Amino acid sequence: MTAWGARWRFPLYLRIWLAVIVAVALLSIASGWLFRLTNEQREPPERELIIRNDKGEIIAQDRTRPQRDPVRGLEFLVDMKDGSKLTVQLPPRPRRPGEGPPGGGGWLRGPMGFFWMLGVVALAVAIGSYPIIRRLTRRVEELRLGVERWGEGDLSTRIRDEGSDELAFLAQRFNHAAERVETLLKAHKSLLANASHELRSPLTRIRMGMELMGPAASPDFHEEIRRNIAELDQLIDEILLASRLDAKETEMGTIEPVDLTGLVAEECARAGAELVPSADGRSMVVDGVAKLLRRAVRNLLENARRYSSGEVTVELRANGNFAELRVNDRGPGVPPSERERIFEPFYRLPGASERHGGVGLGLSLVRSIALRHHGSVTCEDAPGGGASFVLRVPCHQM
Numbered sequence: 001m002t003a004w005g006a007r008w009r010f011p012l013y014l015r016i017w018l019a020v021i022v023a024v025a026l027l028s029i030a031s032g033w034l035f036r037l038t039n040e041q042r043e044p045p046e047r048e049l050i051i052r053n054d055k056g057e058i059i060a061q062d063r064t065r066p067q068r069d070p071v072r073g074l075e076f077l078v079d080m081k082d083g084s085k086l087t088v089q090l091p092p093r094p095r096r097p098g099e100g101p102p103g104g105g106g107w108l109r110g111p112m113g114f115f116w117m118l119g120v121v122a123l124a125v126a127i128g129s130y131p132i133i134r135r136l137t138r139r140v141e142e143l144r145l146g147v148e149r150w151g152e153g154d155l156s157t158r159i160r161d162e163g164s165d166e167l168a169f170l171a172q173r174f175n176h177a178a179e180r181v182e183t184l185l186k187a188h189k190s191l192l193a194n195a196s197h198e199l200r201s202p203l204t205r206i207r208m209g210m211e212l213m214g215p216a217a218s219p220d221f222h223e224e225i226r227r228n229i230a231e232l233d234q235l236i237d238e239i240l241l242a243s244r245l246d247a248k249e250t251e252m253g254t255i256e257p258v259d260l261t262g263l264v265a266e267e268c269a270r271a272g273a274e275l276v277p278s279a280d281g282r283s284m285v286v287d288g289v290a291k292l293l294r295r296a297v298r299n300l301l302e303n304a305r306r307y308s309s310g311e312v313t314v315e316l317r318a319n320g321n322f323a324e325l326r327v328n329d330r331g332p333g334v335p336p337s338e339r340e341r342i343f344e345p346f347y348r349l350p351g352a353s354e355r356h357g358g359v360g361l362g363l364s365l366v367r368s369i370a371l372r373h374h375g376s377v378t379c380e381d382a383p384g385g386g387a388s389f390v391l392r393v394p395c396h397q398m
Contacts, residue, residue, distance in 0.1 A: 017126070017133045024125045049076050049088060060086055139167050147174070155182040161377050163337045221336040238361040241295070242345060245368040258290045259283055260395065264297055264316050271301040272310040273327075284316065284323045286395040293393075296377075298364040298370040300389050307331035308386065322375070324393035328382040339379040343367045366391065 031239070051060040059081060066074045076088040139162075146159040155178065161171040205228060261283040268275040278284075304312045310330030317324055334342060334349070341347050346360040363377075366389075370377045375393035382388035 015132055016137060018105045020121060020129050021126050025122050026122050028216065047076070049078050051086070051088070052079060066090075103315060116334070118384045139163075139171075141168065143171060145294060146171075150178055155185065160385045164293050197223075205255045235361075238365060241391040242361055242365055242368065243366065245372065255287055257285050258288050258293055260293065260325075260393075261316060263294055264314060264325060265288070267294065267297045267301055268314050271298070271305055271312070272313050273301055274305070276313060276315045284318060284395045286323055286393050287371065288393065292369045292372065297325065297389060298323075299366050300391065302364055303327075304329035304387075304389070311387075318395070319392070321394055321396075322392045326388055327391075330382075331383070333381060333385065334387045336381050342379065343377070363389075 035274055042314075046063050046065050048063045049061070050058060053059050054339035060078045064076050064078060064079045065160065066076050068074060073092045074090040078086045080086050141159075143159055146157050158175050158178065159171040161168050161175060206225070223273060238272075239348075256315040261278075265275055267273075301312065301314070304327050308331045313328045315324075315326040315328070340347060342349065343363050345362075345364040348360045365376050370391060370393065373393045377391045379391065380388045380390060
């Protein structure tokens with residue numbers, strides 16, 4: 001379980017509910033203790049007791065304070081006229097059908113009566129307070145779930161803002177902020193897409209101008225213009241693809257079985273890289289978009305070729321339910337502190353732009369494509385030196 005899951009292991013409504021029950025129980029215990037202490041300290045009032053014989057003569061008359069016994073009842077100690085002592089006992093009232101034993105007076109009386117009463121009060125409070133507390137905290141839980149969904153990338157998430165209390169105001173402010181962020185991101189993506197399309201028009205005109213220049217210009221000038229056009233075209237294409245991959249609702253192509261082994265072999269032949277076949281020699285098929293997978297493999301090979309000072313080797317093998325593609329170069333490698341940052345858009349290692357070119361979007365596109373196919377891409381040390389980029393996507397062998 002993650003740290004976030006452990007944090008919400010004990011929901012707020014249960015904590016509030018138990019706090020109410022404990023508070024009521026403590027109040028009941030304190031009240032009962034004070035009540036019992038008061039009763040124990042209070043003495044029964046004095047009573048005048050008169051005893052007559054069968055002739056109606058008074059043989060004893062005294063004012064005395066009775067002693068209460070839970071089993072025998074009330075006992076009066078009376079001084080007789082002849083100087084002797086007489087004990088008069090009034091036993092408890094005989095029980096009726098359905099009542100407790102004599103002296104008990106029912107299950108709410110007797111030594112355990114207080115604890116029975118406390119249990120009844122606690123049960124009543126628990127049953128009566130749970131719906132109220134649950135209704136109150138359910139709105140807090142809905143707010144939490146909405147924020148989690150929005151944080152995971154579902155920018156269309158909105159929270160119900162019923163009522164006029166603080167939670168309703170908080171939900172309204174969240175909805176307002178979420179709507180503004182969603183609008184800004186859509187505008188940003190639209191700007192990238194439109195800018196990419198608009199930049200293709202002047203590039204086309206530049207190409208046409210080059211064709212009309214004739215042989216007057218030097219070959220080096222032509223080659224420099226072509227190289228710059230190719231870099232601009234690649235930049236526009238990668239920006240457009242990155243903006244489409246960022247939009248999760250965008251349909252990138254048809255999901256179909258793709259022979260990853262054949263695709264990797266074609267790209268290795270195109271880039272001049274050495275493909276190390278798998279041990280069993282079987283083909284690996286993945287469910288995905290062929291053009292995106294091809295673009296990911298091509299970007300990894302071009303990145304390795306750009307930085308490698310030797311041969312680029314490619315390994316393709318099965319690792320559990322995943323196809324694992326390793327592209328190994330013989331370059332300077334990537335420091336451990338930079339192995340996550342190199343997958344960020346437009347990020348390049350210090351000095352890389354001056355020495356090797358590139359726009360810093362290739363590896364970012366590889367990660368976006370891997371995530372679209374429920375996979376991953378990481379950077380590791382290559383055996384013998386250099387960097388090893390590992391692309392993993394779900395597959396099934398044939």
